Amino acid sequence: MEMESIAQGAAPGSNAGTHGSRRSYVVGLGYAVILTLASFWVSSTDLVYPPGVPILLGVLAIAQMGVHLIFFLHISSAPDQANNILALAFGIFVVGLTVFASIIIMSHLNHAMMPMDRLMQMQR
Amino acid sequence: MNAVNQALTRTEEIPLSFRGPAPTRSVAGFGFWLFLLSDIVIFGALFAAYAVLSGETAGGPTGAELFDKRHVFIETACLLASSVTCGFALLSAQRTEKLATYFWLAATFALGALFLALETSEFSTMLAAGAGPSRSAFLSSFFALVGTHGLHVSMGLAWLVLMALQIATLGFQPMVSRRLFCFALFWHALDIVWVGVFTIVYLGAH
Numbered sequence: 001m002e003m004e005s006i007a008q009g010a011a012p013g014s015n016a017g018t019h020g021s022r023r024s025y026v027v028g029l030g031y032a033v034i035l036t037l038a039s040f041w042v043s044s045t046d047l048v049y050p051p052g053v054p055i056l057l058g059v060l061a062i063a064q065m066g067v068h069l070i071f072f073l074h075i076s077s078a079p080d081q082a083n084n085i086l087a088l089a090f091g092i093f094v095v096g097l098t099v100f101a102s103i104i105i106m107s108h109l110n111h112a113m114m115p116m117d118r119l120m121q122m123q124r
Numbered sequence: 125m126n127a128v129n130q131a132l133t134r135t136e137e138i139p140l141s142f143r144g145p146a147p148t149r150s151v152a153g154f155g156f157w158l159f160l161l162s163d164i165v166i167f168g169a170l171f172a173a174y175a176v177l178s179g180e181t182a183g184g185p186t187g188a189e190l191f192d193k194r195h196v197f198i199e200t201a202c203l204l205a206s207s208v209t210c211g212f213a214l215l216s217a218q219r220t221e222k223l224a225t226y227f228w229l230a231a232t233f234a235l236g237a238l239f240l241a242l243e244t245s246e247f248s249t250m251l252a253a254g255a256g257p258s259r260s261a262f263l264s265s266f267f268a269l270v271g272t273h274g275l276h277v278s279m280g281l282a283w284l285v286l287m288a289l290q291i292a293t294l295g296f297q298p299m300v301s302r303r304l305f306c307f308a309l310f311w312h313a314l315d316i317v318w319v320g321v322f323t324i325v326y327l328g329a330h
Contacts, residue, residue: 040193040197042327061324083154084154087157087161088161090161091165102173103175
C-alpha cells in the first residue's frame with residue numbers, strides 16, 4: 001500500500017510515516033495556538049503602529065493556513081505530492097484573483113461614482 | 125527499513141506508463157482534495173463580497189460594535205482543538221482501535237457542536253438587536269460568509285455521526301476508512317477557512 005502510493009502519487013493527508021503523525025498534530029497545534037494568540041494580541045494592543053495591523057494580521061493568517069496545510073493536511077513538497085500541490089496552487093490563484101480583483105474593481109468604481117446625495121438631487 | 129528502501133528504488137525504476145491504475149485511496153483522496161479546493165473558491169467569492177461590502181453599513185451597526193472578541197476566541201479554540209482530535213481519530217482508525225476512534229470522534233463532535241452553539245447564540249443576539257441580514261449590505265455579506273461556514277460545520281457534524289455509525293456496523297473496511305479519511309480532510313479545510321473568517325471578519329472589524 002505504502003509502496004503503491006509512492007509510485008502513484010499520494011492523496012493529501014496520507015503522510016507516508018504514519019507512526020510519527022501524532023507528533024505532527026501536536027506540533028501543528030502548538031504553532032497554531034501561538035499564531036492565533038499573536039493574531040488576537042495584535043488586534044487589541046496599542047503597541048503596534050495602527051496602519052500596520054491589517055498587514056500583520058494577514059501575515060499571521062497566511063502563516064497559520066500554512067501550518068494547517070503542512071501539519072494537519074500533510075501537504076508537502078515531496079515528489080508524490082505534485083498533483084496536490086498543483087491543484088492547491090490553482091486554487092490559491094483563483095481565490096487570489098477573485099478577492100483582489102473584486103476589491104480593486106469595486107474601489108475604482110466607488111471612486112468614479114458620483115456621491116449618493118448629489119445623485120439623489122439630480123433625480124429630483 | 126532496508127527492505128522498504130529497496131522497494132522504493134524498485135518502484136521508481138518502473139516507468140509511469142507501466143505502473144497501472146493508482147490505488148482507489150489515492151484517487152478518492154485526490155478527487156476529494158479537488159472538491160475541497162473548489163469549496164474554498166466558493167468561500168473566496170464570499171470573502172471577496174465581504175471585503176467589498178464590509179464598510180457599507182447603511183447607518184446600521186458596524187462590525188466593531190457587534191463583535192465580541194472573547195466569544196470569537198473561544199470559537200477559534202473549539203475549532204482548532206477539534207481539528208487535532210479529528211486527526212487523532214483518523215490515526216486511531218488506521219491502527220483499527222475502535223474505542224479510541226469513538227472517543228476522539230466524540231471529542232470532535234462535542235467541540236464542533238460547542239462551536240455551532242456559540243455561533244448560533246451570536247447570530248440570535250444579533251438578530252434580536254435588529255442586526256439581521258436585511259439591515260445592511262455589510263450584514264448581508266457577513267451572514268452569507270459566516271453562515272455558509274456554519275452550515276459546512278453542521279454538515280460535517282452530520283457526516284461525523286454517519287461515520288461513527290458506519291464504523292459500528294461495517295467495521296474498518298477500506299471503504300469506511302477512506303470515507304473517514306475524506307471527512308478528516310473536510311474538517312481540516314473548514315478550520316483553514318475559519319482562520320480567514322476570524323482574521324478578516326472579526327479581528328479586521330472597523
